[in-house]
Amino acid sequence: MRKLQYFFMAAAALLLASPVYAQEAANASSQGMLxxxxxxxxxxxxxxxxxxxxxxxxxxxxxxxxxxxxxxGIFTFLILGLAFIESLALFTFVIIFLKVK
Structure with missing residues (x-):
């Protein structure tokens, strides 16, 4: 299981790094990829x-x-935890909203 996890991490790193080598072509297609x-x-x-x-x-x-x-006590920490969890999705939405124009 651990080897499979390392394999997928390495594959993701290689796939994300591939546009770096195509500097000129990246400008034309980067908007679609965004x-x-x-x-x-x-x-x-x-x-x-x-x-x-x-x-x-x-x-x-x-x-x-x-x-x-x-x-x-459980209710207080549940509400606090749910707020933190939901804030992660909201932060993602804000970052996407700022980045995509």
């Missing part, structure tokens, strides 16, 4: 934030089932 990258970035951010929020909510529900007396 839109594709923006769409993929927002899709990744939204999807992973959704998974993280589901996991946080499930963990909070399990914690409440185990110890109902700790509801105020």
């Amino acid at each position: 839109y594709i990258a923006a769409g993929l970035g927002m899709a990744l951010a939204a999807g992973l934030c959704g998974l993280a929020q589901g996991k946080a909510t499930a963990s909070a529900a399990e914690a409440l089932a185990r110890n109902p007396g700790a509801r105020p």
Whole structure:
């Protein structure tokens, strides 16, 4: 499993570095790639934030089932965690909004 992870990290690095070698052609096609990258970035951010929020909510529900007396503390940290998770998607949206014109 670890070797597969290293393989995909190396493949991603090689694929992201390939436009560097085509300096003149990059100016013509970089705008199209920017839109594709923006769409993929927002899709990744939204999807992973959704998974993280589901996991946080499930963990909070399990914690409440185990110890109902700790509801105020669990609720406070749940809301704080959900706000931080959602802010990651919003930061991605703002960066994309500023970069794509």
